Amino acid sequence: MLPGGGGPMKDCEYSQIITRSSSTMESAHTSNTPRRKWEVFPGRNKFFCNGRIIMARQTGVFYFTLVLIVVTSGLFFAFDCPYLAVHITPAVPVIGGILFFFVMGTLLRTSFSDPGVLPRATAHEAADLESQIDVANGSSSVGYRPPPRTKEVTINGQSVKLKYCFTCKIFRPPRASHCSLCDNCVERFDHHCPWVGNCVGKRNYRFFYMFILSLSFLTIFIFAFVIAHVIHRSHQTGFLNALKDSPASVLEAVVCFFSVWSIVGLSGFHTYLISSNQTTNEDIKGSWSTKRGKENYNPYSHGNIVSNCCVALCGPIPPSLIDRRGFIQPDAPQSVAPSNGITMYGATQSHSNMAAATPLLQTDPHLASDEPPLPGKISLSAPCAPLPLGQPTPPSSTPNLSCDTTLSDMLPTREEQGGPHFLTPEEAPSPLGMLSSGSSLTHSHTMHVFNLASQDSLHEDSVRGLVKLSSV
Amino acid sequence: MRPRSGLLIQDTIQSGSRRTFNMAETHSLQDMRQQAAIASKVFVQRDYSTGTTCQFQMKFLPELENRIDKQQFEETVRTLNNLYAEAEKIGGKSYLEGCLACLTAYTIFLCMETHYEKVLKKIAKYIQEQNDKIYAPRGMLITDPIERGLRVIEITIYEDRIGGNGR
Numbered sequence: 001m002l003p004g005g006g007g008p009m010k011d012c013e014y015s016q017i018i019t020r021s022s023s024t025m026e027s028a029h030t031s032n033t034p035r036r037k038w039e040v041f042p043g044r045n046k047f048f049c050n051g052r053i054i055m056a057r058q059t060g061v062f063y064f065t066l067v068l069i070v071v072t073s074g075l076f077f078a079f080d081c082p083y084l085a086v087h088i089t090p091a092v093p094v095i096g097g098i099l100f101f102f103v104m105g106t107l108l109r110t111s112f113s114d115p116g117v118l119p120r121a122t123a124h125e126a127a128d129l130e131s132q133i134d135v136a137n138g139s140s141s142v143g144y145r146p147p148p149r150t151k152e153v154t155i156n157g158q159s160v161k162l163k164y165c166f167t168c169k170i171f172r173p174p175r176a177s178h179c180s181l182c183d184n185c186v187e188r189f190d191h192h193c194p195w196v197g198n199c200v201g202k203r204n205y206r207f208f209y210m211f212i213l214s215l216s217f218l219t220i221f222i223f224a225f226v227i228a229h230v231i232h233r234s235h236q237t238g239f240l241n242a243l244k245d246s247p248a249s250v251l252e253a254v255v256c257f258f259s260v261w262s263i264v265g266l267s268g269f270h271t272y273l274i275s276s277n278q279t280t281n282e283d284i285k286g287s288w289s290t291k292r293g294k295e296n297y298n299p300y301s302h303g304n305i306v307s308n309c310c311v312a313l314c315g316p317i318p319p320s321l322i323d324r325r326g327f328i329q330p331d332a333p334q335s336v337a338p339s340n341g342i343t344m345y346g347a348t349q350s351h352s353n354m355a356a357a358t359p360l361l362q363t364d365p366h367l368a369s370d371e372p373p374l375p376g377k378i379s380l381s382a383p384c385a386p387l388p389l390g391q392p393t394p395p396s397s398t399p400n401l402s403c404d405t406t407l408s409d410m411l412p413t414r415e416e417q418g419g420p421h422f423l424t425p426e427e428a429p430s431p432l433g434m435l436s437s438g439s440s441l442t443h444s445h446t447m448h449v450f451n452l453a454s455q456d457s458l459h460e461d462s463v464r465g466l467v468k469l470s471s472v
Numbered sequence: 473m474r475p476r477s478g479l480l481i482q483d484t485i486q487s488g489s490r491r492t493f494n495m496a497e498t499h500s501l502q503d504m505r506q507q508a509a510i511a512s513k514v515f516v517q518r519d520y521s522t523g524t525t526c527q528f529q530m531k532f533l534p535e536l537e538n539r540i541d542k543q544q545f546e547e548t549v550r551t552l553n554n555l556y557a558e559a560e561k562i563g564g565k566s567y568l569e570g571c572l573a574c575l576t577a578y579t580i581f582l583c584m585e586t587h588y589e590k591v592l593k594k595i596a597k598y599i600q601e602q603n604d605k606i607y608a609p610r611g612m613l614i615t616d617p618i619e620r621g622l623r624v625i626e627i628t629i630y631e632d633r634i635g636g637n638g639r
Contacts, residue, residue, distance in 0.1 A: 102577075105577050109578065118621050118623070119620075121623070124515075125515055125620070125623070128513070153521065155520060155521060155523050156522070160520075162520070170623060173518065173520065173524060174524055175524055188524070299523065300524065310567060311562055313574075314566070314567045314571055314574070315566060316560060316561075316566045316569070316570070316587060317586060317588070318588055319586070319588055319618075321618070321621040321622060
């Protein structure tokens with residue numbers, strides 16, 4: 001609705017807006033202890049030290065990495081270094097120590113920092129985008145399946161497709177990708193590394209690279225000097241006695257021998273990626289490979305290897321966009337819950353009611369974690385929804401049937417696995433799948449066939465939200 | 473009226489404009505004496521034609537036609553774009569900062585803030601100043617893009633009192 005009645009600019013008095021924020025709205029639930037934003041973060045992350053540290057949910061492998069590095073290095077310093085310092089040079093433990101601290105520093109920095117998570121769209125933004133997309137698609141008749149949401153952009157002469165993220169409700173910037181393990185869109189997404197217990201993205205890629213580089217040096221260093229130690233000792237006491245005298249060396253040698261291939265290989269791979277300014281994601285998909293077309297080139301490359309390396313390693317680090325330690329403003333817009341049925345193309349009236357109910361119901365329990373929905377949010381959305389709240393149950397009709405058939409559809413398309421340096425980022429789920437899954441709110445039990453935790457917790461939360469709202 | 477996807481609120485308000493929608497936020501309804509009710513929000517999207525650097529589109533949105541000059545608006549967006557380009561500039565100074573940070577194991581950032589953060593402060597000040605001088609007198613407010621994850625410049629349009637209640 002255009003303000004001003006659609007004429008030339010009237011010289012009517014616009015109310016002076018108070019530019020300093022005056023949040024007089026006191027929510028009874030948050031007035032006593034202002035909560036920090038990390039406590040209501042919608043992604044699947046763990047936070048420590050009051051929001052200073054952010055990690056992925058599964059950190060078991062990270063602890064294993066830590067233990068492996070610390071124990072191996074500890075054994076080296078305890079058993080091999082005394083001998084080496086005396087018989088070869090005292091520089092050995094010094095250099096080893098420096099390398100060790102560098103490895104630990106970069107590892108912790110990679111694991112604990114925000115990889116470049118994109119915050120989810122607020123409700124207003126999402127609705128604005130929705131209306132734009134609807135206009136772009138034109139009017140659609142019942143049963144017409146629109147194409148997946150993409151936007152074409154030309155970057156430095158190369159055509160790039162921006163995909164719409166159904167979870168975060170945004171068009172992903174170029175090079176961003178959605179990590180299904182952390183349930184976040186990450187800028188310049190490289191991969192999700194379980195060894196460091198975090199995604200590797202724009203903000204922590206250089207730390208990751210320095211970690212694997214220094215770890216390769218450390219591994220080779222320890223391996224070489226352990227061998228040197230054993231050989232030196234065996235000159236004096238014989239090989240078997242040497243092994244008996246320092247059994248730790250055997251363990252270290254074994255660990256280093258098996259690690260060195262993968263770590264050094266990985267360093268080499270990432271050196272190649274940095275020099276060509278690609279992400280692991282793009283390399284695996286072959287986005288800029290000439291096999292796709294003669295005219296295909298990487299639009300982000302700066303032309304030569306040196307520039308690419310400098311930019312990747314010494315360029316500016318952008319600040320974190322998610323403001324973990326900020327306090328939640330009572331009148332701040334809430335981000336929208338990930339939708340599984342928010343888009344209904346040419347749906348019938350009952351379906352549209354259902355789908356319309358879905359985002360509102362889901363706005364309350366928008367946390368994908370196990371936190372209960374904040375009561376404050378319900379009061380925010382309930383008055384906005386003039387829909388009969390006594391109608392939370394979906395119509396038990398055809399959608400159920402189509403839901404089952406599209407379950408198998410959803411399963412491969414929603415997978416976006418980020419294994420250690422191996423991943424297959426996928427397209428957004430097809431809208432038909434979305435259509436059916438939206439009307440299956442209370443059929444969350446059927447969704448449990450997925451072993452995707454995001455689906456489960458999402459629907460559990462939405463069911464919980466249903467129950468909460470119906471009791472309001 | 474064709475059933476709309478997305479929020480049901482759009483169903484209850486007359487269709488017409490493409491981009492704007494009325495959403496009387498509940499808390500401001502209670503607060504209308506002190507604060508004008510929000511009539512609509514418009515979003516200036518990112519412009520990716522130069523790559524992943526933070527730039528915003530200069531397209532003049534139709535909802536702002538009656539409220540502000542095109543030149544004024546473009547000037548605001550252009551200045552913001554220049555400021556963001558300055559923040560992300562890759563040159564001798566940023567390399568120096570990066571190398572120094574690496575050598576000190578990034579502990580230097582406990583004492584001083586990065587160049588990017590300094591420019592973000594400049595941007596916040598600029599937006600505040602623009603709001604005070606230009607946008608608030610016209611019944612609008614610009615939200616700092618950093619609060620929206622550098623995705624959009626959100627311009628909140630407040631209803632004019634003379635026009636009465638929301639549309």
